[in-house]
Amino acid sequence: MQTASTLDVLRTALAALRKGGATVGLVPTMGALHEGHLTLVRRAREVCDHVVASIFVNPTQFGEGEDLDSYPRQLAEDAAMLEAEGVALLWAPGVEAMYPEGFATSISVKGVSEGLCGAARPGHFDGVATVVAKLFNQVMPDRAFFGEKDYQQLAVIRTMARDLDLTRPHADAIIGVPTVREADGLAMSSRNRYLSPEQRAAAATLPAAMRETVAGIEAGEPVAPALAALEKRLEAAGFDRPDYVALADAASLAPLDALGTAPARLLVAARIGGTRLIDNMAVSPRPA
Numbered sequence: 001m002q003t004a005s006t007l008d009v010l011r012t013a014l015a016a017l018r019k020g021g022a023t024v025g026l027v028p029t030m031g032a033l034h035e036g037h038l039t040l041v042r043r044a045r046e047v048c049d050h051v052v053a054s055i056f057v058n059p060t061q062f063g064e065g066e067d068l069d070s071y072p073r074q075l076a077e078d079a080a081m082l083e084a085e086g087v088a089l090l091w092a093p094g095v096e097a098m099y100p101e102g103f104a105t106s107i108s109v110k111g112v113s114e115g116l117c118g119a120a121r122p123g124h125f126d127g128v129a130t131v132v133a134k135l136f137n138q139v140m141p142d143r144a145f146f147g148e149k150d151y152q153q154l155a156v157i158r159t160m161a162r163d164l165d166l167t168r169p170h171a172d173a174i175i176g177v178p179t180v181r182e183a184d185g186l187a188m189s190s191r192n193r194y195l196s197p198e199q200r201a202a203a204a205t206l207p208a209a210m211r212e213t214v215a216g217i218e219a220g221e222p223v224a225p226a227l228a229a230l231e232k233r234l235e236a237a238g239f240d241r242p243d244y245v246a247l248a249d250a251a252s253l254a255p256l257d258a259l260g261t262a263p264a265r266l267l268v269a270a271r272i273g274g275t276r277l278i279d280n281m282a283v284s285p286r287p288a
C-alpha cells in the first residue's frame, strides 16, 4: 500500500492505479478505524478494482467545544489495518494540504442537513459536504462508500452529488453500507472508546430500546408516545436528555408524526457521560 500526503503524490499514484481502465473505490474516514470502516473497505473491494482510503480529521466539521483536539489519531495503526485489508492507496493529507492559506469556500446543502444533527451541531454538515467534495475531486473515484450509521451524512452527500451533477462519483455510485454493531448491538464508532466500562454497558440500552421502539411503531403504536417512552428509557439508563429522538421519512429526513406507506427511519442522538452517540434504524412502512 502506498501512502500519499500531498496532491502531487496522490495524482501520480492514482494515474498508475487507473492504468488499463481499472476502477477506483473511495472510503473516506477520519481514522481511528474499527470493523465498521473495514467493512466499507471490504465492500469497496468487492465492486472496484482498487480501493483508496482517506484519513483526515476534518477540523471544519467540529464545532466549538467538540472533540477535535482529543479525536483519536493513530495513523500508523490505521495504515497497517488498511494494508491488511488490501487497500491500494492511503490518502492522508495534512490540514495545510486540505485548507491552504486563503481557503474561502464552503458547500451548504439545505433541507436534508437542517434538522437532527444539523440542528444540534450548527455548521457540521457544511464542513462534511465541503471536505467530501474536495476528497471526491482529489480522488475522482468511480464509487464512494459511507456507513449508514451516519445516515444524515449519507443523505447530505448524496444530495450534494446530485445537485452539483457530480460524475466521479455519480450520486448513484455513493454506496451506503449497513451499520456494523458490537455483540450487544451498540453501533461501532470511533467515539465508543471514550466510554468508561459503566457507560459502555449502559450504552447498549440505546440499540435495544430503539429496536423495541421500531417494533412498537411497526405494530401500530402511536409515534409521539413511543418516542417519548424511548427518551425516558434512555434517561433512566444514564443518558442525558437526547439531542433528538425522531421518526423521519427515510429519503427526505422530514419528521413524521405517524408511520405512512413510505420507508421511515428512527434516529437518535444522545450523550452519555459527555460522549455523543448516534444511531438509526429502518422502520418498515404500513402496507399501501
Ligand code: PAF
Pocket: 028, 029, 030, 056, 058, 061, 128, 131, 132, 150, 153
Ligand atoms: O464519516 C466520517 O468519518 C467523516 O464525516 C467523513 C465522511 C470522512 C468526512 O470527514
